[in-house]
């Protein structure tokens with residue numbers, strides 16, 4: 001055992017599960033707070049887990065009492081209780097950071113205050129036709145309407161293409177706390193996983209992310225058709241953004257690369273992130289290894305965050321039939337350099353993240369050739 005301390009995690013989805021995969025190799029006990037048999041608990045047999053919700057104050061308190069360091073795999077948690085327990089247990093990253101980031105509008109205001117470029121945004125009182133029109137005349141069309149809270153995989157975003165979309169916008173997001181964002185006419189999207197330790201801020205390499213219907217579909221490491229200078233600039237921007245927050249751990253920084261080569265931060269995740277899955281196979285340390293080490297103050301050699309080999313990650317989403325995602329995983333079994341991760345989520349709903357596949361190869365084009373039949377299958381399933 002390299003460390004006797006117990007780690008408590010709010011949330012037991014796929015990110016918690018992959019964090020446990022990393023912890024298991026070091027014999028570090030991780031106590032998960034989530035529903036019974038959640039993906040993370042399935043691969044961790046001990047009696048320290050807690051059944052309940054990470055939004056429930058009493059359950060968060062119970063978790064805190066069961067461990068030495070508390071962390072999260074999701075930001076939509078009860079930060080009030082985290083603030084309270086922070087007096088008696090280490091909370092990483094800080095509850096202050098989680099509180100700012102879990103509200104996207106507040107997050108963007110905070111980044112702006114710290115000199116980090118983000119899209120212009122404006123707070124809204126509901127989504128009345130008048131408000132939509134007002135924003136349209138300020139930002140032009142299209143613009144993005146976003147829920148401040150509880151957003152993921154694009155569930156919480158609505159593209160307003162003209163004032164005629166007002167009724168639909170109200171129908172889709174009307175009962176949520178809203179803000180509007182100026183459209184970012186990006187060339188492509190980049191992401192950087194940042195590691196904040198007791199000593200400073202480190203980064204993994206820059207990757208390109210491809211979203212479809214607002215859900216991450218693919219990541220390319222390194223990015224395609226992006227100069228080394230731009231990749232380095234993205235790493236610097238990501239570092240600057242995360243240096244502004246308190247606490248330790250890994251953070252995902254999503255960015256837009258605009259057509260004039262400038263960068264905007266889209267959003268930040270205070271935890272391991274989909275765009276960092278590739279690190280499991282492609283880097284000496286994965287984002288999950290790095291997160292554990294950062295919150296426990298264990299060594300992280302900077303060169304272990306490098307790319308060993310180019311990599312492409314493909315998300316496996318629930319599809320049109322209950323079996324669609326299994327077909328993709330089965331096809332990937334035939335691929336010599338594919339690592340397949342299924343999350344143990346049970347029933348597939350369309351768009352639900354069920355697993356992912358990473359292919360690494362000596363060149364990105366070799367990885368692309370190997371991944372293409374799997375992308376074709378995903379695209380064909382959509383019909």
Ligand code: ATP
Pocket residue numbers: 119144146151152153154155156157181182183184185189211214215254266267
């Ligand atoms: P995640 O699952 O990453 O948490 P989310 O639901 O929080 O997603 P966002 O990251 O806000 O959603 O947006 C999802 C995608 O929608 C972005 O990756 C990008 O492709 C597109 N998008 C978001 N904001 C804008 C914008 N202002 N202009 C243009 N496209 C945008």
Ligand code: MG
Pocket residue numbers: 151152153267
């Ligand atoms: Mg988000």
Ligand code: MG
Pocket residue numbers: 254266267
């Ligand atoms: Mg996002």
